[in-house]
Amino acid sequence: MEDTSKYLIHANVTADGIVERSDVVGAIFGQTEGLLGDELDLRDLRQSQKVGRIDVEITSTGGQSHGHLTIATSLDKVETATLAASLETITRVGPCRADLEVTEIEDVRAAKRKEVVDRAKELLRTGFDDTVMSSEEILAEVRQHVRVEDITEYEGLPAGPRVTDSDAIIVVEGRSDVLTLLKYGVKNAIAVEGTNVPDAVAELTRHRTVTAFLDGDRGGDLIFEELSQVGDIDYVAFAPSGSSVEELDHHQLFAALRNKVPYDTVSGMNEPRDAVAATDGSSTPAPAPTETDADHGSPVASPPTIDEPSDSNAAAASPANAASDTGVTGGAADDDGSNGDSDAATGHRRTASNARTAIENTAESADEPAEPETVYGHATDVIRAGTDRVRFLDADNDTVDETDANDAADALKALETEPTTMILDGILSQQLLDLAADRGVERVIARSLGQFTKRPTAVRIHAIDDVAEEAPDRS
Numbered sequence: 001m002e003d004t005s006k007y008l009i010h011a012n013v014t015a016d017g018i019v020e021r022s023d024v025v026g027a028i029f030g031q032t033e034g035l036l037g038d039e040l041d042l043r044d045l046r047q048s049q050k051v052g053r054i055d056v057e058i059t060s061t062g063g064q065s066h067g068h069l070t071i072a073t074s075l076d077k078v079e080t081a082t083l084a085a086s087l088e089t090i091t092r093v094g095p096c097r098a099d100l101e102v103t104e105i106e107d108v109r110a111a112k113r114k115e116v117v118d119r120a121k122e123l124l125r126t127g128f129d130d131t132v133m134s135s136e137e138i139l140a141e142v143r144q145h146v147r148v149e150d151i152t153e154y155e156g157l158p159a160g161p162r163v164t165d166s167d168a169i170i171v172v173e174g175r176s177d178v179l180t181l182l183k184y185g186v187k188n189a190i191a192v193e194g195t196n197v198p199d200a201v202a203e204l205t206r207h208r209t210v211t212a213f214l215d216g217d218r219g220g221d222l223i224f225e226e227l228s229q230v231g232d233i234d235y236v237a238f239a240p241s242g243s244s245v246e247e248l249d250h251h252q253l254f255a256a257l258r259n260k261v262p263y264d265t266v267s268g269m270n271e272p273r274d275a276v277a278a279t280d281g282s283s284t285p286a287p288a289p290t291e292t293d294a295d296h297g298s299p300v301a302s303p304p305t306i307d308e309p310s311d312s313n314a315a316a317a318s319p320a321n322a323a324s325d326t327g328v329t330g331g332a333a334d335d336d337g338s339n340g341d342s343d344a345a346t347g348h349r350r351t352a353s354n355a356r357t358a359i360e361n362t363a364e365s366a367d368e369p370a371e372p373e374t375v376y377g378h379a380t381d382v383i384r385a386g387t388d389r390v391r392f393l394d395a396d397n398d399t400v401d402e403t404d405a406n407d408a409a410d411a412l413k414a415l416e417t418e419p420t421t422m423i424l425d426g427i428l429s430q431q432l433l434d435l436a437a438d439r440g441v442e443r444v445i446a447r448s449l450g451q452f453t454k455r456p457t458a459v460r461i462h463a464i465d466d467v468a469e470e471a472p473d474r475s
Helices: 021-032 042-047 077-087 108-126 135-149 175-183 199-205 218-230 250-258 263-267 291-296 319-326 342-346 352-365 375-384 405-414 430-438 464-470
Strands: 007-015 051-061 064-073 096-107 152-154 157-159 168-172 189-191 209-214 235-238 389-393 399-404 421-428 443-449 460-463
Touching: 007 077, 021 042, 021 051, 021 064, 021 077, 042 051, 064 077, 077 096, 096 108, 135 421, 157 175, 168 175, 168 199, 175 189, 199 218, 209 218, 209 250, 235 250, 235 263, 375 389, 375 421, 375 443, 375 464, 389 405, 399 405, 405 421, 405 430, 421 430, 443 464, 460 464
Parallel strands: 168 189, 168 209, 209 235, 421 443, 443 460
Antiparallel strands: 007 064, 007 096, 051 064, 152 157, 157 189, 389 399, 389 421
8 A cells, every 4th residue: 555545634533531553443433433434434445445554652641641543544635634624523542532633645756756866966966077178188098097907917016017028127125116216117126025136136137128116215225235246237316215116107217217327327336325426505515426427427318218208208207397307415424445346346245225316326426318310319309208297399400499298379379489399298189289380380290180171281290100111220
């Protein structure tokens, strides 16, 4: 009956004495019998299930009884109202005088509709994800997922997918470091997973160009010391002091890799803790660790150790970023003469603190990375490094302006000098293409191309993969 009922009759009952539920139900059936004729006889309606169970709740206090009753019906409105009115003719319950008053006729369907409306409002508030992702955000999320999924194993150790076939590898501390490098497109890293360098990594270093890229803490020192003894290192790079590789953002990571130094530069230093540069700027930088450094000044450019993007083009961060990452004030080191003899220096204990000191000192004296000379070099800087930036070039391939890719249209409108080339780490839209044509842009290189209804004949349009063959010789 609950599923088919349309209305609920609610009534209050009061009796001058103590009565029970059965007394109330008996009074209802007895005193309404024959009152409304055969068609609305309560007993017949109960048998035909047009009237449901009579629910009564009653309590007695101070010699009086008070209660509430509910009757469910599937009758129409008129019949239900008539049946409810008949209940108010009851004057006695059991042996006691009584009064019964109908307080409400509730429309069950209206109550259900209200529940539906309330629940629908709640679902509208909480049941839908209102986040609408742009095309660029969707592609970026998928690209990052693919990069993270690319992590593999080499002899049971976490590694990027290019470790097995790349001529150069990057040795890091743990799995999270490998994931961070993958996030920024570097696929040739392998983790040692602790201070005890595995034999597989030691053997691998003897056949590849190796960059040790370690945390700027005591753990990084210990791994470098162990790796120096059992492996063959070519270059050394460290995260900033107190930081780990996994904590670095895109610009910090590539700045640290650009500032790597040849291993021979730091291998001969002893008493490394005395040579650590002061952090408050009160001391002058530590002297160059070997005569070779003193003779040659800043370290020479090294071969690339990153597969994607290559290290030669991964100098993707702007000169301002490079300066902020490398501008560390050094501290004076004690000169005990032990660095004069290269054979004796080789015998000294080699630690990562020496390496960090040399990186700080050589980074101060090194020139800022030169701007790429070719359009492809700029494209690699901006797009293959995943910067989410846009760069505008003049006819000499010099940077006119650079900003976030999302602000490309506003930046292009605001430029006083008309750019010749636009490098966009994003999807080239019809609107941006039309604006580039209006501003006299002759060439656009983008991460990918959108759908165009028209293509200006004065603008050459390329996706980054279409211009890969124009890359300069890096041999």
